[in-house]
Amino acid sequence: MKPKLFIPGPTHVDEEILRAISQYPIGHRTNDYRELQSKVVSGIKEVLFTEQSVLLSTSSATGLMEAGVRNLSKKKVANFVCGAFSERQADLTRIAGLDQDVFHVDWGQPTLPDQVDSALSRGDYDLVTVVFNETSTGVMNPIAEIGEVLKNYPDTLLMVDAVSGMMGAPLKVDEWGIDMSLASVQKAWALPPGFAVMSLSDRALERSKSILESQKGYYFDFVRMHKAGEKSQTTVTPSIPHIYGLSVQLDRIKAEGIENRFARHREMANRVRQWGKERFGLYAHAGYESDTLTCFTNDMGIDLIALAEEMKKRNYLISGGYGDLKGKTFRIAHMGDLQIEDIDDVLNVLDEVISGL
Ligand SMILES: Cc1ncc(COP(=O)(O)O)c(C=O)c1O
Incomplete structure (x- = not known):
């Protein structure tokens, strides 16, 4: 028997999704495919609360993180770092040779709107990068409030790494003023790894049009991706199995109800946090704990390996x-298609194991 996944990606994949992705492929330049992509893109727009573009990428999320900074900045990037994955975004900016300033907080702390406002008021940035859910620390950043700040800086785009948050907690792309959000599908989307999705605002697309191809490259050029997307196509041969999987997953999300899905994640998170507080400590600063995964401090000093x-x-x-x-810490994911019964089950087994260590 395979172990059930309570890691923050890849997450548990339901049998129905496994069946969907194993369907026989169709040609990606056919009408059948176009219909499939069109359905998937409309479904994603709905659950991201956006009327702007949604693009599909046959890559993991890091490809889109790299693409984001390369397509969206020609002046200077402000990278906000609160853990390992937001640090990766800063690294990708540096590696792209872009001008940047990096703003840190201690790990476990959130990136807060005041920090963003103070940085933007002092520098001339055309792009902010921030992580929604910092998977290394279990912190969920207040993106809605950060988006409010950005509204006072009309030339600065907001790029959000939503990898481990998207579909586990609300991400109101248009209302919050997010110019690019991205996620791979092996987290709260609960599909196998190898595919990523993104939203792109009209003004972010305009920015990409003004950036040299030598900076953007070919594979992840948002202008090319968008042009193909308008015809319900992708620039390159996509991972059709993932698109089959997304189609079925979107039906499942609709059947559950998106708000119910978020409520289920919140309920699972509350259960795990309560358990954690009674036995260990929570690494995330109080009030900013993630709804999709929990990071525990090792207050009992147990052998984590x-x-x-x-x-x-x-x-x-x-x-x-x-x-x-x-x-120093350990993490339990409570995202995707896991149910409260799965959480109760894993917590009971954890108690049993801990008592024997
Ligand atoms: C917040 C966050 N950003 C980026 C990544 C990288 O995603 P991928 O492995 O799909 O490239 C991860 C993976 O765990 C993540 O949790």
Whole structure:
């Protein structure tokens, strides 16, 4: 028996999705395909609360993180860093050779609107990068409030890495003023890894049009991707199995109801946090705990490697600390298609294992 996934990606994949992705492929330049892509893109727009563009990418999320800074900045980027993945975004900006300033907070703390406002009031930035849900620390940033700040800086675009938050918590792309949001599908979308989705505002598309191809490259040129998207196509051969999977997953999300899906994530998060507070500590600053994963401090001083190993023996996969937190924290994901019963189950088994360590 395969271990059930309680790691923050890849997450548990339902049998119905597994069946959908194993369908026989269709030609990606056919009308059948166009219909499929069109349905998927409309469905994604609905759940991201956006009327702007949605683009599909056969890559993991990091491809789109790299593409975002390369397509959307020609002046200077303000990267807000609160953990390992937002740090990666800053690295990708540096590697692209773009002008940048990086604004840190201590790990476990959120990026707050005041910090963003103070940075933007002092520098001439054309792009802000911020993470929605920092998977390394279990912090969920207040993107709506950060988006409010950005409204006072009309030439500055807002790019949000929503990898482990999208579909697990509301991401109101248009209302919050997000110019680009992105996520891979192996997190709260609950599909197997290998595919990513993004939203792109009209003004972000205009910015990309003004950027040299030598900076953007071919594969991830948003203008090319958008042009193909208008015909319900992709620039390159897409991972058709993932698009089959997304189509079925969007039907499932609709049947559950998007608000119910978010409420389920909140309920699972509350259960895990309560459990964690009674036994360990929570790494995320109070009030900014993620609804999709929880990062625990090791207050009981238990052997975290043994804990993960013992869980695996019982067919449950949990995660250790990530990056600088390796060996110091551990994480449980409560996202995607996991249900409250799965959470109760894994917490009971954790208790049993911990008592024997
Ligand atoms: C917040 C965040 N950003 C980016 C990534 C990178 O995503 P991918 O592995 O799909 O490139 C991850 C992966 O865990 C993540 O959690």
